[in-house]
Amino acid sequence: MSANENPVVPTNFIHHIIDSDLKANKNNGKVATRFPPEPNGYLHIGHAKSICLNFGLAAKYQGRCHLRFDDTNPEKESDEYVQAIMRDVEWLGFKWHELHHASDYFGQLYDYAVQLIKDGKAYVDSSTPEQIRANRGTLTEPGKPSPDRSRSIAENLDLFQRMRAGEFADGQYVLRAKIDMASPNINMRDPTIYRIRRVHHQRTGDAWCIYPMYDYTHCLSDAIEGITHSICTLEFEDHRPLYDWVLHELDTPCHPQQIEFARLQLEYTIVSKRKLNQLVTAKHVGGWDDPRMPTIAGMRRAGVPAAAIRDFCERIGVTKKDAWIEAGVLENCIREDLNQNALRAMAVLQPLRVVIESYPEAQTEWLEVSNHPQRPELGKRKLPFTRVVLIEQDDFAENPPPKYKRLVPGGEIRLRGAYVIKCHAAVKDADGRIIELRCSHDPNTLGKNPEGRKVKGVIHWVSESNSLPAEIRLYDRLFRLPYPDNEKNFLAALNLDSLTILEHGRVEASLAGVAPESCRQFERTGYFCVDKDSTDTKMVFNRTVTLREDWVKE
RNA sequence: UGGGUCGUCGCCAAGCGGUAAGGCACGGGGUUUUGAUCCCCGCAUACCAAGGUUCGAAUCCUUGCGACCCAGCCA
Numbered sequence A: 001m002s003a004n005e006n007p008v009v010p011t012n013f014i015h016h017i018i019d020s021d022l023k024a025n026k027n028n029g030k031v032a033t034r035f036p037p038e039p040n041g042y043l044h045i046g047h048a049k050s051i052c053l054n055f056g057l058a059a060k061y062q063g064r065c066h067l068r069f070d071d072t073n074p075e076k077e078s079d080e081y082v083q084a085i086m087r088d089v090e091w092l093g094f095k096w097h098e099l100h101h102a103s104d105y106f107g108q109l110y111d112y113a114v115q116l117i118k119d120g121k122a123y124v125d126s127s128t129p130e131q132i133r134a135n136r137g138t139l140t141e142p143g144k145p146s147p148d149r150s151r152s153i154a155e156n157l158d159l160f161q162r163m164r165a166g167e168f169a170d171g172q173y174v175l176r177a178k179i180d181m182a183s184p185n186i187n188m189r190d191p192t193i194y195r196i197r198r199v200h201h202q203r204t205g206d207a208w209c210i211y212p213m214y215d216y217t218h219c220l221s222d223a224i225e226g227i228t229h230s231i232c233t234l235e236f237e238d239h240r241p242l243y244d245w246v247l248h249e250l251d252t253p254c255h256p257q258q259i260e261f262a263r264l265q266l267e268y269t270i271v272s273k274r275k276l277n278q279l280v281t282a283k284h285v286g287g288w289d290d291p292r293m294p295t296i297a298g299m300r301r302a303g304v305p306a307a308a309i310r311d312f313c314e315r316i317g318v319t320k321k322d323a324w325i326e327a328g329v330l331e332n333c334i335r336e337d338l339n340q341n342a343l344r345a346m347a348v349l350q351p352l353r354v355v356i357e358s359y360p361e362a363q364t365e366w367l368e369v370s371n372h373p374q375r376p377e378l379g380k381r382k383l384p385f386t387r388v389v390l391i392e393q394d395d396f397a398e399n400p401p402p403k404y405k406r407l408v409p410g411g412e413i414r415l416r417g418a419y420v421i422k423c424h425a426a427v428k429d430a431d432g433r434i435i436e437l438r439c440s441h442d443p444n445t446l447g448k449n450p451e452g453r454k455v456k457g458v459i460h461w462v463s464e465s466n467s468l469p470a471e472i473r474l475y476d477r478l479f480r481l482p483y484p485d486n487e488k489n490f491l492a493a494l495n496l497d498s499l500t501i502l503e504h505g506r507v508e509a510s511l512a513g514v515a516p517e518s519c520r521q522f523e524r525t526g527y528f529c530v531d532k533d534s535t536d537t538k539m540v541f542n543r544t545v546t547l548r549e550d551w552v553k554e
Numbered sequence B: 001u002g003g004g005u006c007g008u009c010g011c012c013a014a015g016c017g018g019u020a021a022g023g024c025a026c027g028g029g030g031u032u033u034u035g036a037u038c039c040c041c042g043c044a045u046a047c048c049a050a051g052g053u054u055c056g057a058a059u060c061c062u063u064g065c066g067a068c069c070c071a072g073c074c075a
Helices: A013-023 A046-061 A079-092 A102-118 A130-134 A151-164 A216-226 A234-249 A273-279 A296-302 A305-315 A329-339
Strands: A032-035 A066-071 A098-101 A122-125 A174-177 A192-196 A211-212 A230-232 A257-261 A342-345 A351-356 A364-370 A380-385 A388-393 A413-416 A420-428 A434-442 A461-463 A467-477 A499-508 A519-522 A525-528 A539-546
Touching: A013 A046, A013 A098, A013 A230, A013 A257, A032 A046, A032 A216, A032 A230, A046 A066, A046 A079, A046 A296, A046 A305, A066 A079, A066 A102, A079 A296, A079 A305, A098 A102, A102 A122, A102 A151, A102 A174, A102 A192, A102 A211, A102 A216, A122 A151, A130 A211, A151 A192, A174 A234, A192 A216, A216 A230, A216 A234, A230 A234, A230 A413, A257 A467, A296 A305, A296 A539, A305 A329, A329 A519, A329 A525, A329 A539, A351 A499, A380 A461, A461 A499, A499 A539
Parallel strands: A032 A066, A066 A098, A230 A257, A342 A519, A351 A434, A467 A539
Antiparallel strands: A122 A174, A174 A192, A192 A211, A351 A388, A364 A380, A388 A461, A413 A420, A420 A434, A467 A499, A519 A525, A525 A539
16 A cells, blocks of 8 residues: 555654754653553543654654553542553554553652652641632632641641541641742642542552642652653643642652643544543443444444544644644544455445346356455455345435436446346335335346446445345434534533434345454445444444545435 | 733644645546545635834734633542
8 A cells, every 4th residue: 555655744843842852962862751541431532642642752753652540539540441541552553661550659759748848848738628729819819828838847747647647537638739829820829739538549459548639640750750751731731830840849860841732622522531421321322432432442343443543643733722623534534544444345224125037036146346446455255146136225216316326217227246237116015115126137237338328327235135134333423513512511412313223234145254343345335344242143333434425415 | 800822724734034835625627337436636925913123024023812721639
């Protein structure tokens, strides 16, 4: 595939920063990044952008990229999420050079906190959350110091040790950094860095009853791991002074540079773990891996190739601009990959019986068709042609709209890879519904055009007797509005027709036994992949994406 | 009315003082036993606005305007 041989890897402002760091021999010419998810939900397309960025940087600069779980809030975290995250990162195609957990550093983090206290840079506060909030001030007014701010170092040390020892109730005390209650940056108004919480931690169990906060933990974890460039999203820009403050006050192995970029915003989707969790919990979807979910697991189940996600992340770029990506960009990446790589197959989603009266009843011809019209190296397969075939209900119209290119009464159509047939009659049931077509075939049209006339269209088909029953799940976008988050309640933007199940599909017999996650292009209808719900008696396919349809719809 | 950041084509996005890359979308044409793919062609005298500096500005300066983020013992 020469198309992907010379990918033009776009550059972005982070490359510029690193390039100049390298030129100045900062960090001894090394580059180390990390992807730091909190294990409180499944990874989504927004995380994919961050993963591609961080692992991509390490690859580009021959550096390292760590996977680090930011597991400092045991109330929301679980091992299920840890496992899912590792699975998703690997599936996306990345290998971490080191695996870490912020919880691995709890001991060191505690020692650093003691040092901060000894230096007079942190104090134990007995204020309630309400008092802390009230004293924090507002965006335009400075905060007021807590009465505990002047507590002695000795007393702070004693109290902090006893916090750890479990002598106090949850919430009774917190440890705060002593910075500046009048700072125009609210994050610098003595942020809480430790809280008491008697919660079982998925990794450290009940070893701790105090847990460090993100701002305190993240920078130190980066420094401990020797991260050189700590990349995060824009909402942490205001936290950078705090990141730098902690590392400046403490004697750490290094001082990583925090760089912020704009998080992904994709039309018709939502990338908030809280809201995605809500969709799962309230059963608006089948689970975190529901094919409609923008999660990595969901897209994987839908049949989206990892390479398409990587391509997408590359195309959208990395900037600090608040941007919205049109849904078509992702779809294009998916189609581009699948068009190149998916084998073709014949499948009829909503069958209509076609009896070819001119074709011998007992006869079966094995017709050779290409697995991929543009890639002969992918071989050919044989399809059984029989007297009774099934075509798509949509491919026949008694009263065709203008420019209809399919079968009509008295008209001819090419059955893809087979004969040209002509429709003589439509058989209807008592309700007037068409249940069968009576046709004849032109035996002289196999592999060649009929003489003296042009056939306007080609449709797909499957042998009635020699095909497999299949359930086809047609997925559409989960939200009917491009910006679900703009709604007071995002659930109101849900597309109630996001899933259509077709129970009576038929697919060509060669698909028997094809493994889950295998993708095929069902000619003329779209890309589909085998779902894990498939059984020996009934295959199940998920529609990944439709084919482009360039014509005006009726 | 505090602080932080951003503003180049419908949507992304290069550009970093020398005269507007690319992708998606869109429009037109061609090939085609998938109305798919593929292939051509078109698509910003213009870079939020207004001033200024300069031989020359999207790029530098000034002043406006607009958008986003921040007041968790969440991350």
